[in-house]
Amino acid sequence: MAAGAILSALARRRFARYALTGDSMAPALAPGDYLIVDTCAYAWCAPSAGEIALARDPRDHSRVIAKRVAAVAGDRVTLLGDNPAASTDSRDFGPVPRADLAGRAVWRYWPPARAGPLRALASCVSTSASVGKASSGGEAGSK
């Protein structure tokens, strides 16, 4: 009984729930998706290309962003949105330090019709080279 309570408490500490906003991870993730994030995923293991990572926004550490890991070079992680036309990501702010990663999105539990594990995209590495260096402004421009 006590062991169960401890395990449950540890699990709650390790796995955090996040609601997703924005379209930059479409079609894999949609605004309004509820995610379970393994906050310890990168404590022991390096991130791998294709995984959906949560990271502190390098321009505003109070905000957490969800992007896909496109490349890992040492301590620097390149994060890109699946929907590059509607994403501000490493094309704008460069690779983020691994220490800024907040976890790996492992499961979507809402909406029920799309609930299930979030798998890494194997093809992500090959696309990262072509879009990784592209410069772009976000939706916030001179307007």
Next chain:
Amino acid sequence: MNLLDRILRPSRTASAHCDGPCGVYDPASARIAAEAVLSMAKKLGDLQGDDLATENTRSRYIAIKEEQAQIAKQELLILWTDYFKPPHLEANPGLHTTFWNAAKLCSRNKVEVSVEAAQALLDAIKEVHDVFWASKNRSDVPFYTAG
């Protein structure tokens, strides 16, 4: 909010966003300005007489045409340089030409009083409208015109 949603809703949010509020860009502002240009070109063509009152009206029409053509150009340039990104260009290799032509037509409408040039500008903005909404996977946004 129902009970289930209250239980399931996470307290934290993760942002998968682009900078700034999405929806800040819309080719409609360029279209409205271009429509004013077209309207002024038509009114100038129809205006008869050279008395003082008519001259005053003509001057005002010309000023509005000049001003609105400039607004159309600014709105187009904002879309071109701020909204559109390299992946859009890959999907639409003619994107730069579309904007180049549209911006040039703004200038032409300043230089000339031409219904044909104003209509060409509106047509060019329709092209921008189509590319813009296609980039958002939207096919349900009509291109309204007042005329």
